[in-house]
Amino acid sequence: MNKHRAWLFVPGTNKRAMQKALTLDADVIIYDLEDAVEMGRKDVARQEVAEALQQQITSGQTRVVRINGATTPDYQQDLEAVAQAGCGGVMLPKTEDPAHIKQLDEYLNRVEKEKQLPPGHFKIVPQIETALGVHNSYDIARASKRVLHLAFGSVDYTADIQGEMTEEGWEVYYARAHLVNSSRAAGIRGPIDTVYIDIYNIEGLIRETERAKKMGFQGKLVIHPKQIGPVNAVYTPSEQEVTEARQIVEAFEQARSRGEAAIQLNGKMIDPPVVHKAMQVLKLYEQINKQT
Numbered sequence: 042m043n044k045h046r047a048w049l050f051v052p053g054t055n056k057r058a059m060q061k062a063l064t065l066d067a068d069v070i071i072y073d074l075e076d077a078v079e080m081g082r083k084d085v086a087r088q089e090v091a092e093a094l095q096q097q098i099t100s101g102q103t104r105v106v107r108i109n110g111a112t113t114p115d116y117q118q119d120l121e122a123v124a125q126a127g128c129g130g131v132m133l134p135k136t137e138d139p140a141h142i143k144q145l146d147e148y149l150n151r152v153e154k155e156k157q158l159p160p161g162h163f164k165i166v167p168q169i170e171t172a173l174g175v176h177n178s179y180d181i182a183r184a185s186k187r188v189l190h191l192a193f194g195s196v197d198y199t200a201d202i203q204g205e206m207t208e209e210g211w212e213v214y215y216a217r218a219h220l221v222n223s224s225r226a227a228g229i230r231g232p233i234d235t236v237y238i239d240i241y242n243i244e245g246l247i248r249e250t251e252r253a254k255k256m257g258f259q260g261k262l263v264i265h266p267k268q269i270g271p272v273n274a275v276y277t278p279s280e281q282e283v284t285e286a287r288q289i290v291e292a293f294e295q296a297r298s299r300g301e302a303a304i305q306l307n308g309k310m311i312d313p314p315v316v317h318k319a320m321q322v323l324k325l326y327e328q329i330n331k332q333t
């Protein structure tokens with residue numbers, strides 16, 4: 042899963058939207074069996090999602106399924122329905138306990154052997170949506186090699202901490218920073234940011250996405266087709282960023298050949314960490330363009 046900018050949620054009962062998602066620019070599609078599915082329709086959703094996963098796709102998107110939580114009665118049936126070749130990963134909502142990730146990892150190991158899928162085929166995306174989940178996020182990120190990203194859930198989190206949602210996001214600032222730090226300390230990629238529920242407020246969406254990107258997030262969960270383009274744009278390096286990054290790398294290579302490790306370029310100091318960041322920009326740009 043190289044591209045991971047916009048992750049589109051689609052309710053597991055909405056066949057039309059599941060089909061439409063394959064024609065959209067989301068890098069990842071998340072078929073939801075949890076909160077977007079009414080309690081009495083979990084069986085129907087499982088069946089719809091299992092069928093959708095059997096469909097061969099050519100869009101290059103990764104399909105992930107958000108199953109119900111590890112302590113719910115639906116958990117095991119969800120897993121049995123979705124652990125099949127077309128599913129690239131499992132999102133586990135309200136993850137709080139690293140033991141639940143280990144248990145999921147063992148189950149996926151068995152399925153890969155039984156179905157002769159390559160080891161590590163199924164990724165795990167723990168969704169962190171509670172105070173305890175944030176607190177345990179480092180151990181959760183390290184609980185299995187399958188953990189690709191942590192994903193943040195701010196609506197549940199804000200309710201759990203008894204806060205109030207604000208445009209500035211003060212109530213989730215600590216949780217966001219904690220998830221970035223836990224992810225990087227655990228050696229995995231930066232996390233995927235929470236949904237933005239104000240569908241038609243595109244300016245607000247862009248502001249929030251830019252803020253989270255600057256904090257270290259690597260992509261964002263979205264709920265509506267209108268949100269995909271703006272999120273992809275924020276997470277795609279601009280021409281100007283790419284040009285500047287190339288200039289930094291070139292200038293530094295020349296400096297090194299002269300035996301210098303810190304130089305000035307356009308009035309700014311360039312040293313190894315600045316070059317490291319520039320190389321990250323170039324790598325991301327290459328990854329995105331390789332597949333489009």
Ligand SMILES: CC(C)(COP(=O)(O)OP(=O)(O)OC[C@H]1O[C@@H](n2cnc3c(N)ncnc32)[C@H](O)[C@@H]1OP(=O)(O)O)[C@@H](O)C(=O)NCCC(=O)NCCSC(=O)C[C@@](O)(CC(=O)O)C(=O)O
Nearest residue numbers: 050051052058061062073076077194195196197235264265
């Ligand atoms: C909100 C709404 C009902 C509006 O639908 P409407 O149909 O009224 O919208 P329209 O504008 O009319 O749609 C125009 C055209 O786009 C199509 N279209 C719309 N949405 C599409 C889509 N997602 N994928 C593909 N296609 C789509 C539609 O089918 C139509 O296609 P067509 O008929 O061909 O014209 C719809 O978007 C939707 O269901 N979103 C996903 C909801 C969901 O999954 N929630 C759970 C995950 S969040 C969560 O759980 C967060 C968290 O975990 C985190 C935390 O804690 O923070 C928590 O706890 O909160």
Ligand SMILES: [Mg+2]
Nearest residue numbers: 076170194197
């Ligand atoms: Mg939630």
